[in-house]
Amino acid sequence: MTGKTLLSSLLHYKCRQKFYSTTKIKRFVVPDELVPWEVEFPGYDPAYYTATDGKPWADKNIGDVGFQPKWNAQDGDINRQSLTKTYRITQDGYPLNPIGRTGIKGRGLLGRWGPNHAADPIVTRWKRENNGDKEIKMDPTTQKPVLQFIGIQRRDTREWAIPGGMVEGNEVISSTLKREFMEEALNLLEKQDKNPEEVKGFKKEVDKLFEKGEKIFQGYVDDPRNTDNSWMETRVFNFHDNDGSLLDKITLEAGDDAADVRWMDIDNKLNLYASHSKFLQLVAQKHDAHW
Ligand code: BGC
Numbered sequence: 001m002t003g004k005t006l007l008s009s010l011l012h013y014k015c016r017q018k019f020y021s022t023t024k025i026k027r028f029v030v031p032d033e034l035v036p037w038e039v040e041f042p043g044y045d046p047a048y049y050t051a052t053d054g055k056p057w058a059d060k061n062i063g064d065v066g067f068q069p070k071w072n073a074q075d076g077d078i079n080r081q082s083l084t085k086t087y088r089i090t091q092d093g094y095p096l097n098p099i100g101r102t103g104i105k106g107r108g109l110l111g112r113w114g115p116n117h118a119a120d121p122i123v124t125r126w127k128r129e130n131n132g133d134k135e136i137k138m139d140p141t142t143q144k145p146v147l148q149f150i151g152i153q154r155r156d157t158r159e160w161a162i163p164g165g166m167v168e169g170n171e172v173i174s175s176t177l178k179r180e181f182m183e184e185a186l187n188l189l190e191k192q193d194k195n196p197e198e199v200k201g202f203k204k205e206v207d208k209l210f211e212k213g214e215k216i217f218q219g220y221v222d223d224p225r226n227t228d229n230s231w232m233e234t235r236v237f238n239f240h241d242n243d244g245s246l247l248d249k250i251t252l253e254a255g256d257d258a259a260d261v262r263w264m265d266i267d268n269k270l271n272l273y274a275s276h277s278k279f280l281q282l283v284a285q286k287h288d289a290h291w
Contacts, residue, residue, distance in 0.1 A: 014274055015102045015226035020109075022156055022224075025049050027103030035100035037088075046228065050106040058111040062093045071095055071114060077169040082115045083233045084220045094229045099220055101228060108227040111166075118234040119176040120164030120276070122216065122283050123150045123185075123209070125241045127265060134244070139267075139290035147266040147289040149280060152184050152258035154273055157224065161273035162280075163258065164234065173235055178210050185261050187253040202250050209246045213237035216282045223274040236279045238286065267291065 012035050020027055028046035033039060050061065060067040069075055072086050088096045094105075095114035110116045127137040127146040137146045152163040165180035167173065182188040182203070191199050216236040223232035241247045254261040264270070266284050268291050270277045284291040 011099050011220065011222050011275075012102060012226075014222045014224045015231075017224065020049060020104050020224075020227075023049070023109075025104065028101075030101045030103045037096060037100055041101065044101065046101075046104050048106045049104055049108055049227070051109050054109065055111045059107065059113050062113065069113065074170075078112065079117055079167070079170070080112070080114050082220075083117075083218050083235070084115075087114060097226065097228050097231050099231075102226050104227045105229060106227055107230045109225045110227070110230045110232070113230055115231060115233045117167040118164050118221070118232060119167055119173050119180065120162040120234050120236040120279065121177040121181045121210075121213075122162055122236060122238045122279060123181065123241070123247070124148065124238060124266070124283060124287070125244045125247055125263075128244070142290045144288065144290040147284060147287055148263045149266055149283070150181075150185050150252065151262060151264040151272070152254060153260040155257055155259050157273060158259065159273040160264065160270075162236070162276050163261070164236075165257070173237075174210070174213075177213070177237055178206060181210075182206055184255045184258045185252055186250060187255040189255060191253075205246050205249050209239050209241055213239050214286070216286070217279055221275045232274070236282075238283050240287070 016027060016030055018026060025047055028044065034041045059069065069080060071080055071089055072082070073080055082098055084098045087098045090096060107113055124147050127148045129135040129137050138144065139146050150163065151160045154161050163181050163184035165176065165184070167176045186202055188199050188202060214237060216238050218235040219233060221232040221234050226232060252261045266280050266289065270280060281291055
């Protein structure tokens with residue numbers, strides 16, 4: 001296996017499982033070495049699936065009257081540019097997944113043909129010993145300090161994940177990161193009417209914490225909803241509360257899209273949604289923490 005083939009096959013792990021995401025639709029089996037489009041695969045005949053009960057803002061079908069997307073460009077409010085590379089368009093007008101085959105055609109469960117942009121906030125603090133003097137917990141094996149992050153359990157796949165979400169229209173990334181964190185991990189949208197004073201206080205803490213973020217990753221995500229013509233990309237930022245003083249003042253509560261929320265230890269045994277474990281490994285490396 002060449003370096004390039006290995007990279008593609010690793011990137012397409014979660015989006016080459018037997019069934020397409022949460023559906024019963026079978027993906028066409030794509031062996032590792034046949035993931036890249038450059039390698040010919042004469043018998044490749046994947047099923048076509050585009051959800052019809054999806055989001056009201058979803059793209060129309062390719063070829064529909066009045067649907068004239070501008071590929072690889074800013075298309076009005078919609079960013080159809082990839083963070084990965086210029087993607088190709090097939091002869092019949094479908095954008096092609098920049099990493100390669102996924103075993104399914106169509107828009108699948110995603111809202112946009114081509115890239116679908118998300119943003120992911122990794123909020124971290126040091127794990128403390130339980131002795132009240134705020135001593136940082138060291139891992140007995142690696143002898144390195146243990147980091148914790150705020151994780152949510154997704155409602156769709158029930159997997160644990162970073163509380164990220166879709167960039168809405170031409171929203172700036174910093175707003176998406178804050179909005180998603182406050183909605184999913186603090187449930188501030190729901191709380192707004194019931195407890196506006198508490199919400200105000202939490203927002204102040206989040207504003208302070210989100211002032212200094214560090215970019216950890218940007219690009220393609222191995223998301224189970226990816227198809228040959230539609231895929232997820234994200235920008236991941238780390239917001240680290242070094243002395244824990246800001247995060248001590250907020251209470252976690254799962255929002256609408258989340259079934260649960262909690263502080264999770266960052267460790268190489270984490271098995272999270274899409275490529276999220278990889279992002280946490282990068283965060284651990286950045287802080288020279290236990291992994
Ligand atoms: C999630 C993000 C994730 C992205 C790509 C979005 O639905 O909210 O956390 O990174 O999908 O997998």
